[in-house]
Amino acid sequence: MSEHAKTPVMSARGLVKTFGRVVGLDGVDLDLYRGEVLAVIGDNGAGKSTLIKVLTGAYVPDAGEIRMDDELVHFKGPQDARQAGIETVYQTLAVAPALDIASNLYLAREERRPGPLGSVFRMLDKKGMKQRAETSVRELGIQTIQNMGVAVESLSGGQRQAVAVARAAAFGSKVVVLDEPTAALGVKESAQVLRLVEQLRERDLGVILISHNMPHVWEVADRIHVQRLGRCAGVITPESHTMTDGVAIMTGAMALS
Amino acid sequence: MTHTTPADGSVSLGPGPERPGTGEGAAAEELARRSHTPTQRIQHILHGSPFLSAALILVITAIVFTMLNDRFSDPRTLSLLVQQTAVVAALAIGQTLIILTAGIDLSVGAIAILSMMVMAKISTDQGVPGPLALLIGFAVGTLAGGLNGLLVTRLKLPPFIVTLGTLSIFTALVLLYTKGQSVQYADMPDLLNWTGKTYAFGDFRVTTGVLIVLALYIVVGFALGQTGWGRHVYAVGDDADAARLVGISVPRVLFSVYAVAGLVYGVAAWVLIGRAGTASPNAIADANLESITAVVIGGTSLFGGRGALIGTLLGALIVQSFSVGLSLAGVDDQYRLLAVGVLVIVAVSVDQWIRKVKA
Numbered sequence: 001m002s003e004h005a006k007t008p009v010m011s012a013r014g015l016v017k018t019f020g021r022v023v024g025l026d027g028v029d030l031d032l033y034r035g036e037v038l039a040v041i042g043d044n045g046a047g048k049s050t051l052i053k054v055l056t057g058a059y060v061p062d063a064g065e066i067r068m069d070d071e072l073v074h075f076k077g078p079q080d081a082r083q084a085g086i087e088t089v090y091q092t093l094a095v096a097p098a099l100d101i102a103s104n105l106y107l108a109r110e111e112r113r114p115g116p117l118g119s120v121f122r123m124l125d126k127k128g129m130k131q132r133a134e135t136s137v138r139e140l141g142i143q144t145i146q147n148m149g150v151a152v153e154s155l156s157g158g159q160r161q162a163v164a165v166a167r168a169a170a171f172g173s174k175v176v177v178l179d180e181p182t183a184a185l186g187v188k189e190s191a192q193v194l195r196l197v198e199q200l201r202e203r204d205l206g207v208i209l210i211s212h213n214m215p216h217v218w219e220v221a222d223r224i225h226v227q228r229l230g231r232c233a234g235v236i237t238p239e240s241h242t243m244t245d246g247v248a249i250m251t252g253a254m255a256l257s
Numbered sequence: 258m259t260h261t262t263p264a265d266g267s268v269s270l271g272p273g274p275e276r277p278g279t280g281e282g283a284a285a286e287e288l289a290r291r292s293h294t295p296t297q298r299i300q301h302i303l304h305g306s307p308f309l310s311a312a313l314i315l316v317i318t319a320i321v322f323t324m325l326n327d328r329f330s331d332p333r334t335l336s337l338l339v340q341q342t343a344v345v346a347a348l349a350i351g352q353t354l355i356i357l358t359a360g361i362d363l364s365v366g367a368i369a370i371l372s373m374m375v376m377a378k379i380s381t382d383q384g385v386p387g388p389l390a391l392l393i394g395f396a397v398g399t400l401a402g403g404l405n406g407l408l409v410t411r412l413k414l415p416p417f418i419v420t421l422g423t424l425s426i427f428t429a430l431v432l433l434y435t436k437g438q439s440v441q442y443a444d445m446p447d448l449l450n451w452t453g454k455t456y457a458f459g460d461f462r463v464t465t466g467v468l469i470v471l472a473l474y475i476v477v478g479f480a481l482g483q484t485g486w487g488r489h490v491y492a493v494g495d496d497a498d499a500a501r502l503v504g505i506s507v508p509r510v511l512f513s514v515y516a517v518a519g520l521v522y523g524v525a526a527w528v529l530i531g532r533a534g535t536a537s538p539n540a541i542a543d544a545n546l547e548s549i550t551a552v553v554i555g556g557t558s559l560f561g562g563r564g565a566l567i568g569t570l571l572g573a574l575i576v577q578s579f580s581v582g583l584s585l586a587g588v589d590d591q592y593r594l595l596a597v598g599v600l601v602i603v604a605v606s607v608d609q610w611i612r613k614v615k616a
């Protein structure tokens with residue numbers, strides 16, 4: 001891991017989010033640099049998903065600020081975050097099973113044909129989208145998906161995950177957030193998805209990976225943000241700490257000085 | 258995490274051949290190819306184009322009925338069949354849109370009758386000119402559909418309940434407004450009756466109404482198949498949560514679908530005036546079930562997200578062919594109901610089956 005002399009692509013300071021009397025986030029700082037994988041780990045209820053939802057615009061924080069490339073941003077919804085270059089791969093994947101791969105990649109971002117067919121008749125550029133979808137998928141080195149015209153529901157779990165990652169990679173210009181991307185997958189498919197995560201890093205994107213799977217985190221993460229009781233218990237690296245240490249920090253059995 | 262698939266007994270780690278080019282990958286591909294039995298291939302084809310089964314049924318129906326009585330293929334019989342199908346086929350367009358979003362519309366017939374009686378009565382009682390009366394009738398249909406849409410999206414009520422309620426409401430409004438009275442052909446402006454005008458192509462005759470319905474199929478079919486709006490309709494019906502997460506405004510899409518369906522019912526009302534020659538508040542009593550039947554036989558899934566508009570047109574034609582064909586064969590009309598009932602159940606079973614498709 002190189003030193004981060006540059007400014008972070010995404011930086012959060014003092015994020016607070018409460019739900020009535022329940023404190024979800026209690027003043028969390030986070031820095032994400034281009035070309036790194038930042039894992040977020042934590043026990044259930046530690047505030048992982050709240051943190052991610054604040055960063056991707058699903059929640060508006062009660063206090064604190066988020067900066068993208070040192071510029072203050074205020075996300076009022078996921079659409080705002082998306083426009084700022086943040087793409088999310090949801091745990092549920094957010095794909096329409098009956099639609100084909102190309103349609104899913106371009107869902108809600110459909111491209112129209114040039115000329116009056118597109119502007120007057122609002123006709124979709126199906127062929128163009130299919131070709132560009134193929135390029136996006138190929139650029140990520142996904143070889144298990146060949147035909148962009150097949151319905152997503154006929155794909156395996158790993159292939160579906162790959163479609164969701166390819167979509168995020170195609171449109172996320174700065175940050176890609178992956179929520180438990182390997183949770184539902186077998187050993188081999190998990191390995192493929194982890195390769196995709198590394199691909200995203202090689203494209204100089206900032207990657208946030210939420211995972212419960214410690215071996216996966218230690219395999220691909222550059223730094224690990226440990227979330228505990230709504231706060232950041234510390235940021236470690238796979239080199240500085242072992243998995244056992246990580247779990248100990250997560251559960252409060254060990255404290256970082 | 259491993260589990261075996263009963264089809265080939267192999268350990269399933271995902272069907273994808275992830276080692277293309279290597280000997281092992283080729284063997285896996287070979288296995289994947291071999292596991293496609295003829296039945297599975299049919300399943301795949303139907304999965305891609307669910308309306309094909311409807312097309313096949315229509316062809317078989319036509320052949321069988323022609324064999325039973327060759328008058329079935331007579332252009333005059335076919336002309337009548339097409340004219341009789343027009344109104345239900347038009348209503349079923351709106352029904353298809355709503356079913357594609359995993360909804361259902363029980364108020365189809367009531368909305369059509371409401372807009373028909375409004376356009377007929379304001380032109381005869383208030384002397385509103387034909388074109389304006391027509392537009393007001395369309396507007397009433399759109400508003401009525403829009404009301405369904407508002408109730409579904411704002412109050413988040415199930416479409417079944419919303420349209421069950423509005424079915425009664427719109428029916429009551431029609432009866433209160435018309436006091437049960439019909440409006441006669443001769444009293445209505447020419448424009449309203451224009452949909453009954455026939456054009457002859459040899460022995461084959463079509464009405465303006467039939468042409469309007471075909472135009473509706475083309476326009477709505479284009480919107481569904483070739484525009485972003487159409488994609489969003491499918492996505493919302495397929496998985497509303499996924500649609501929301503990718504940034505589709507699910508309420509906006511749903512509302513637009515109900516409003517467009519209402520407009521389509523308004524146009525169907527105009528076609529109905531030409532077909533029936535009067536505007537009667539008691540017309541098309543079976544429209545709700547007939548339109549749903551046409552959609553389902555046409556291969557559109559009641560669970561939303563899959564189907565094609567062309568299937569609905571085929572479905573409507575199949576139902577009407579049964580009616581015409583069985584009466585030409587001298588069979589009791591009750592058998593038509595029976596046959597249509599069997600078809601509906603078969604169609605839904607086929608839909609369930611093709612949804613389980615594997616790559």
